[in-house]
Amino acid sequence: MDVMKQTLTFAKNICIVLLLAGCQEEVKPIDPGHIARRLAFREKLNEALGDNYHEPGPEANAEQFERGKTLYPQLCGPCHGGRGDGKGHTGAALAFPPPAFTDSVQADFFSEQGRLQIIRKGVPGTPMMAWGTVLPESDIVGLYLYIRSLIGKD
Ligand code: HEC
16 A cells, blocks of 8 residues: 555656646746847947937838738748737747737837837847848838837737
């Protein structure tokens, strides 16, 4: 009977260990290095853009918006998610998680001009590339107008 009890306790402990290990895989720990790097990058962006960093974003433009909406699923969705929730299938495999555009707190981390500049120039050292080298400015603005429309649509 004792042996039986011991075996059961052992099995139970194994289950708990496996469960905890499983949970650890689910929850991605917050990497303080990642936060520090983003803060430093925001500082650099602010310096590079000067007063322009806090200028308002581009005005709504239906034609550019539609163009951005068309381009988004092919160019950005794989990482930032088709709905902009940050859950794209390529994005899931990245060391630097792609931000969710639907998250209003995250959207406020950079200014509007800051985010526009990120689309143009990318975030060096991360998978976020510089789209300004392959797209005309009007498409960059269109993409920005589209991602801006996703804020709060969780
Ligand atoms: C290969 C994956 C990938 C693709 C494709 C991609 N991004 Fe990103 N993007 C990222 C990652 C990763 C970050 C976060 C970088 C960091 O850690 O600072 C990012 C950051 C951003 C940011 C800064 C927002 C913030 O809160 O950090 C904007 C804006 C952005 N991307 C827009 C776009 C747009 C628009 C497209 C499509 C034209 C696009 N991205 C395509 C991976 C990608």
